[in-house]
Amino acid sequence: xxxxxxxxxxxxxxxxxxxxxxxxxxxxxxxxxxxxxxxxxxxxxxxxxxxxxxxxxxxxxxxxxxxxxxxxxxxxxxxxxxxxxxxxxxxxxxxxxxxxxxxxxxxxxxxxxxxxxxxxxxxxxxxxxxxxxxxxxxxxxxxxxxxxxxxxxxxxxxxxxxxxxxxxxxxxxxxxxxxxxxxxxxxxxxxxxxxxxxxxxxxxxxxxxxxxxxxxxxxxxxxxxxxxxxxxxxxxxxxxxxxxxxxxxxxxxxxxxxxxxxxxxxxxxxxxxxxxxxxxxxxxxxxxxxxxxxxxxxxxxxxxxxxxxxxxxxxxxx
Numbered sequence: 101x102x103x104x105x106x107x108x109x110x111x112x113x114x115x116x117x118x119x120x121x122x123x124x125x126x127x128x129x130x131x132x133x134x135x136x137x138x139x140x141x142x143x144x145x146x147x148x149x150x151x152x153x154x155x156x157x158x159x160x161x162x163x164x165x166x167x168x169x170x171x172x173x174x175x176x177x178x179x180x181x182x183x184x185x186x187x188x189x190x191x192x193x194x195x196x197x198x199x200x201x202x203x204x205x206x207x208x209x210x211x212x213x214x215x216x217x218x219x220x221x222x223x224x225x226x227x228x229x230x231x232x233x234x235x236x237x238x239x240x241x242x243x244x245x246x247x248x249x250x251x252x253x254x255x256x257x258x259x260x261x262x263x264x265x266x267x268x269x270x271x272x273x274x275x276x277x278x279x280x281x282x283x284x285x286x287x288x289x290x291x292x293x294x295x296x297x298x299x300x301x302x303x304x305x306x307x308x309x310x311x312x313x314x315x316x317x318x319x320x321x322x323x324x325x326x327x328x329x330x331x332x333x334x335x336x337x338x339x340x341x342x343x344x345x346x347x348x349x350x351x352x353x354x355x356x357x358x359x360x361x362x363x364x365x366x367x368x369x370x371x372x373x374x375x376x377x378x379x380x381x382x383x384x385x386x387x388x389x390x391x392x393x394x395x396x397x398x399x400x401x402x403x404x405x406x407x408x409x410x411x412x413x414x415x416x417x418x
Contacts, residue, residue, distance in 0.1 A: 108136040109266075109273060114171035116164055116186055118142045118151045119337075120232055121203045122177035123241025126156040128274040131243045141167035151238045165193035173199045173270065175227075176214075180204040181343035184213035196221040199263050203229055205290060205340075207254040207283035209347035215256055223263035228252045228286065229276060230294070236337040247275035254283040291351035295344055296359055299352065301333035302341075 113135035115122045122140075129135045140157035141164055142148050152160050161167050168174045168190045176186050183204065194200065200222055204210045210226050218224050231249035233240065251271040255264050268278040281289075308319050308327065319327075345352055369377040 104131065104133040105273060106133070108133055109269060110135040110173045112137045112139065112171045112173075114139045114141065114168045114174045115157070115177060116141050116167060116174065116190070117177035118147060118156060118238045119177060120236050120240040121229060121245075122175070123151065123154070123156055123238040124231075124243070124245040125175060125177070125203075125241075125274065126151075127241050127243035128246060130156075132273055132275075134270065134273045135173075139167045139171065147238060154238055154241075156238060156241070164189040168193050168198070170195055171198055173267070174201070176200070176202040176204075179340050179343040180206050180210055180213075180347045183210050184217065187214040187217040191217050191219060194219060194222045197223070199223045199225055199267055201225050201227045201267055203227060205294065205344050206348040207252075207286045211254070211256055211283050223260050224256065225259060225264055225267045226254045226256075226283065227267065227271065228254070228290070229271065230290075231276075234332055234336045236340075244275065246271070249276055251276040251278050252286055253278060253280045254286050255280070256283075287348050287351040288354070291348060291355040292358075295348055295352050296355045298333055298336065298341055299345065299356065300359075301330045304330050305334040 110129075113125075113129060115126060115138065118126070118140050126138055126140065129138060137159070138157040139159045139161070140148070140151050141161050142151065143162055145162065148160050148162060151157060164186060171194075174190065174194065176183065178186060180202075183202065187200075190200075196219075200214075200218055201224075202210055202214070204226070205228060207226050207228060211224075214226075215224055229246055229249065229251040231245050231251075233242075233245075253264060253268060253271075264280070268280075271278050304327070311319075366378075366381070368374070369381075
């Protein structure tokens with residue numbers, strides 16, 4: 101685990117939204133002494149009260165503009181479809197030199213929504229921490245969620261390099277590895293590694309629910325490992341994933357088309373008994389899984405490392 105800093109690198113950190121990612125940032129920043137002050141904002145009074153009960157921040161408000169006043173770093177942690185409204189709400193309250201970032205799973209859309217509304221004297225550095233669980237809300241946060249996970253920065257052309265470096269240092273202080281790439285490339289990569297797999301998971305669970313010859317109780321009672329793990333992915337936040345597919349439509353459709361072509365080839369192997377072809381495919385995919393484990397991006401446990409020991413006052417991530 102990353103050691104705590106002797107001196108905070110961020111004076112005031114403002115978190116717009118306090119769900120899984122926002123609360124995890126708050127916990128990690130607190131545990132590692134990354135921010136001198138943490139301001140928490142969310143629209144819901146009930147959620148804000150819960151965030152205060154969990155001691156996620158030093159100040160709490162439902163007003164976005166109020167939250168970002170005098171903030172050195174602002175991180176927007178809301179569904180990507182609300183990015184433009186957030187940028188408009190905070191624009192006039194941002195101090196010169198502040199860094200504004202986000203955690204959205206699509207980047208081209210976020211840049212398009214936010215960049216035109218932010219003042220020229222602030223630094224806009226979009227980001228995507230590739231980490232999470234299927235749980236949501238402030239209680240779902242984990243202080244080590246970003247440990248040895250990747251955070252991808254996608255600064256627009258002309259962004260101040262020092263601001264990019266400072267945000268990279270912030271994420272490294274939370275335990276993450278950092279990569280920088282173009283927003284369009286990010287969206288294509290995440291379409292195949294995250295978005296299409298989620299779409300498939302939602303679809304296969306829906307297909308099972310519609311089978312006429314299989315009852316709901318049988319689907320639940322006899323859930324084998326594969327279907328069980330699909331249901332874990334398919335239980336993710338509906339609002340967030342609705343926005344992901346609407347705002348990364350082109351890349352998702354491109355990767356979905358390629359997937360459909362490969363699926364048709366697999367269908368032919370099964371139909372015509374091509375055992376050699378199936379064995380070759382399964383061997384290749386098994387090697388990819390092994391590489392993921394060896395790179396430290398997952399665990400080899402039979403439960404995929406999902407049942408981690410709970411942190412004090414926190415639910416286990418599955």
